[in-house]
Amino acid sequence: MTANAAPRARRSRLPEGAALKPSFYDRDTEIVARELLGAVLVCESPDGRASGRIVETEAYLGPHDEACHAVAGVTARTKWLFGEPGRAYVYYIYGAHWCFNAVTREVGHGSAVLVRAIEPIDGIRLMRGRRPRAKRDRDLTNGPGKLCAALAITGAHNGLSLTRSSLTVHRGSPVPDSRVLVSPRIGITRAADWPMRFFVADNPHVSRTPSSMTARPYAP
DNA sequence: ATCCGGATCGCCT
């Protein structure tokens, strides 16, 4: 055995590139939602690292958007939604699930991007342990509550900097406009027809493909 | 593949 035979268990692959800076998020929320497609969401926990490529997002524009939590104003729940761009807004819903958002625009605006689906990259074994009911790999992260469970994102991450914390977003490989589709948002009752959902065409990890009538190509 | 109901609880009215 040689002197430095101790195996390095960690393959340090960094396919995700640099973490996105706050200035990335301090822009129109629809633009941020669209450009987050292809970015990589990473969550480090004591158990290890779990990450995935973002393939589906929704824009929530602020108090003038009736579907956005910002309609309630600044409350205990929405405190971080009205905070600095580039931080996490994590909320609890239906007494069961966490949902992860990236805050956009300037402080006090109350807008964010909901990440609805990712394509697993690292930590699939961890994800399986955290979501034992998932039958296929794609069921691990094809929904906003599912991906939070798979990455172990909880209210403990609320307000964390996505540039420098245990929960980060990195510039991945950009998705060309020709691969992006737009549709109404899912699961809401107000402003239900606004085309604010962005997803990668034909990607099997998207939460669900709406009836083809409701999705259109992305036209900047 | 699609539809439907139940679970479950923190937050706001």
Next chain:
DNA sequence: GGCGATCCGGATG
């Protein structure tokens, strides 16, 4: 007191 930016399992076509 009522309502979700959801998930899951079971029934149905």
